Amino acid sequence: xxxxxxxxxxxPALAELKHWLGITRSADDAQLTALIGAGVExxxxxxxxxxxxxxxxxxxxASHEWTRLTTRSIAQVANVESLDSEGARSALDEDExxxxxxxxxxxxxxxxxGPFIIxxxxxxxxxxxxxxxSLPDGLRHGILRFAAFLHREGEQGAGEPPxxxxxxxxxxxxxxxx
Numbered sequence: 001x002x003x004x005x006x007x008x009x010x011x012p013a014l015a016e017l018k019h020w021l022g023i024t025r026s027a028d029d030a031q032l033t034a035l036i037g038a039g040v041e042x043x044x045x046x047x048x049x050x051x052x053x054x055x056x057x058x059x060x061x062a063s064h065e066w067t068r069l070t071t072r073s074i075a076q077v078a079n080v081e082s083l084d085s086e087g088a089r090s091a092l093d094e095d096e097x098x099x100x101x102x103x104x105x106x107x108x109x110x111x112x113x114g115p116f117i118i119x120x121x122x123x124x125x126x127x128x129x130x131x132x133x134s135l136p137d138g139l140r141h142g143i144l145r146f147a148a149f150l151h152r153e154g155e156q157g158a159g160e161p162p163x164x165x166x167x168x169x170x171x172x173x174x175x176x177x178x
Contacts, residue, residue: 001059002070008052010036012132017144039146048174049073051139053127062117066108071126073105079123142168
């Protein structure tokens with residue numbers, strides 16, 4: 001399970017999308033911001049990378065084997081906690097787990113001891129770019145185009161990105177073998 005606790009500021013993206021669509025009124029801002037958020041999520045699903053700086057919580061089953069985290073573009077691991085069957089959390093000491101951060105932004109975790117831990121909760125700081133302006137052009141334009149596509153097509157466009165958008169994101173795609 002993965003939850004975004006705090007995402008990047010999308011207001012610069014909103015201004016860019018409104019300019020591109022020729023929308024001047026602010027009545028549509030909430031809907032357009034939601035569509036940009038959907039574009040960011042679609043970009044992440046397609047590429048396997050978190051595009052904008054975000055705080056993410058990832059809940060994993062505890063294991064003594066190396067387990068790859070789902071989130072990519074990890075800048076740092078802010079917190080590692082155990083989660084018991086009642087939902088209570090307690091911080092894990094650094095000597096209770098091993099964490100390997102790779103140069104490609106991925107990470108692996110394993111517990112050192114204790115079969116008593118059922119799940120582990122990691123709080124991560126992740127993201128390919130710190131803000132909208134720093135996002136690589138292909139990702140940024142793809143997100144805007146996807147939001148515009150959803151604006152025009154409605155809910156029926158919520159599946160795979162159109163080929164033109166996929167072409168913008170493809171150079172950033174991280175493929176993992178199971």
